[in-house]
Amino acid sequence: MEGDALQQLHALKQLSRPVDKYVSEFRVFATCAGLTDILQLIHLFRQGLDSDIAIQAIRRGLDNNLQAWIEAAKQGEKIIRMEKIYLGGKQTKCPNRILAKEKHCTNPN
Numbered sequence: 001m002e003g004d005a006l007q008q009l010h011a012l013k014q015l016s017r018p019v020d021k022y023v024s025e026f027r028v029f030a031t032c033a034g035l036t037d038i039l040q041l042i043h044l045f046r047q048g049l050d051s052d053i054a055i056q057a058i059r060r061g062l063d064n065n066l067q068a069w070i071e072a073a074k075q076g077e078k079i080i081r082m083e084k085i086y087l088g089g090k091q092t093k094c095p096n097r098i099l100a101k102e103k104h105c106t107n108p109n
Contacts, residue, residue: 005032014050019077022048023070041066045073053077 009029014022026045035041042064046054056076062068 002032002034005029006035009033009035009044012044012048014048014053016050019049019053019070019073023073038064038066042069045069049073052080056080 006029009026012022012026012029026048030041030044035044045066046057046069049057053073053076056079057069057072060068060072060075062072
């Protein structure tokens with residue numbers, strides 16, 4: 001059972017789902033896998049997040065605290081949602097502002 005949960009945890013991705021749903025599933029698999037190493041848990045959590053949300057969390061320069069990463073991901077999701085509302089739902093060709101600046105992306109609309 002632990003081995004299966006660990007494999008599922010390694011394969012777990014947010015896939016544009018709400019962060020809360022991803023966090024709930026992550027916690028179940030982490031508990032079933034018996035993981036206690038905080039650095040491994042943070043790495044796996046961050047690895048499974050959608051890249052735009054992970055970047056928002058990384059920008060916060062978090063310590064080795066899983067709950068802080070979870071809260072930062074939730075806050076990042078809110079920021080991204082607000083940006084989309086502000087931009088009127090228009091998206092750039094690149095998935096986030098950082099890439100848009102780096103690649104000189106333009107708004108396709």
